[in-house]
Amino acid sequence: MDSSLLVKEKKERVYHLPDLESAEEGKVVMRIAPGPSGPLHIGHTRVSILNDEYVKRYGGKLIARYEDTNPEKIDPEAYDMIPEDLEWLGVKVDESYIQSSRFEIYYDYTRKLIEMGKAYVCTCNGDHWRELKEKKMACPCHDLPVEVQMERFEKLLNGEYKEGEAVAVVKTDLCHPNPAVRDFVALRVVEHPHPLTGDKYRAYPMMNLSVAIDDHLMGMTHVVRGKDHLNNTVRQQYIFDYFGWKKPVYYHYGLVNIPDTVLKTSLIKKSIEAGEYSGWDDVRTGTVRALKRRGIRPEAIRRYWIESGMKSVDIQFSWDGLYSMNRDIIDGISNRYFFVDSPVRYDIEGIDVIDGKAPLHPDHPERGDRIYKIDGSKTIFISEEDSKQFSDAGKIRLKDLCNIEYGMPAKYIGNDVSILKHGAKAVQWVSRDSVKASILMPDGTVREGLAEKALLDEKCDSVxxxxxxxxxxxxKNPDIIETVFTHR
RNA sequence: GCUCCUGUAGUGUAGCGGCCAAUCAUGAAGCCCUCUCGAGGCUUCGACACGGGUUCAAAUCCCGUCGGGAGCACCA
Known part of the structure; x- marks a missing residue:
């Protein structure tokens, strides 16, 4: 009998996404459209991975479009941080655009809409305009002649209206049963300077205008995004219809609830400025940077979202689930070492020299061993917790070294592993030549202790x-080893 | 209030009219293995929201009820 049949290969998990409707091989164009308000967080990774995954599957191109049409919500650093985050995630961007450099395009198309009678410039009070919409009624500006609208529009662009005094509106259907899709604002006046264009423009496009125009101009074939954009899709399709453009195929996945995590960039930013968080990669946050720092692999994040799929049901994000996938990836490559938390010193008597060794990885003996030789005063340290256990139980096994009996000093009592079968615990320990070490926990606390010296020679940053x-x-240096906790 | 989306085990997912006394993963519990509370192996727990229809046959189709979510922004 073939013995290889007995060694069951570890089953490779299969992850798959549903097919995209009418996707032509090599011709799929999709996009991710982040607002540059901060770096990406775990919530943003879903849309990034999904779009990237589909473009990779079918072939085509992925466009990154920075939607910086609200100057008040921009963090200039985000223009650099987001591409870094995407790159780390393994998202391959083929083309990038910044919307703030495309304002003239949006203005041109708005002029066309006005000419077609599909848009107007409204100078009504915003609240009033909304009340009228609620009642399915048009405001006085709605039906003004095209020439007046055009005149007003140029005034809007030239800065002759102050903030709140006028907006350009795209007509949809005022009697639409869904109040959310009745006439929507396309451009507004913003006096706040833009980080990239300064005070060059005062008329700022709203996302529904710029997104519709760009999705068409950039040749989007498929759009995958969150369910929260469902109504925006309906609005944007009005623009597609007015111009007779071919619409992309839209998919809206359900909302993700991510528990126990600080995600809001504005909040994180505030905490960073207040000195409460160390930076965008503070482990207490859910930013991509923080995940990277903690040792979460991008492949795990990718698998997670692929497995979650594209259903429009709202889902609950599970850290356990992500950790499990990450463990799959790092378990094999992470060598094992001892770390002793809050070390308690013991000297061992009753023997001259103690030799021991432990495999770098129990599943990979070929990687070699950590070699131990304890002589001189034969000092070792075990954690405070294990020390208590030691004094209670009287006997304990120093894993991969020897057994000792409680006392000051402790007494060497042989190296018979079978002591474990008789109730003794095996505990991790370090010798006198160990290195000071710390573990930064996800809640921001730090565990201080000692790590074995062999760790200094480790090549991989995950152990x-x-x-x-x-x-x-x-x-990592002979004086200190600083680590960040990944997960169990 | 109006509109839209949505309801399979704790969580995520497969199934989309008969092969479903419902898949896989994660989780929990137990055992085995292992000188780690990791990995691996085995076992167990646990779900088609409810009520009506349609049909020879429904988790799968239709209607209603109930539940969850979103939008009705001069944010994205």
């Missing part, structure tokens, strides 16, 4: 501290 969990090495 497992036995019985503690996986950590990512952030800083």
């Amino acid at each position: 497992q501290f036995e019985r503690i969990g996986f950590v990512k090495i952030e800083k």
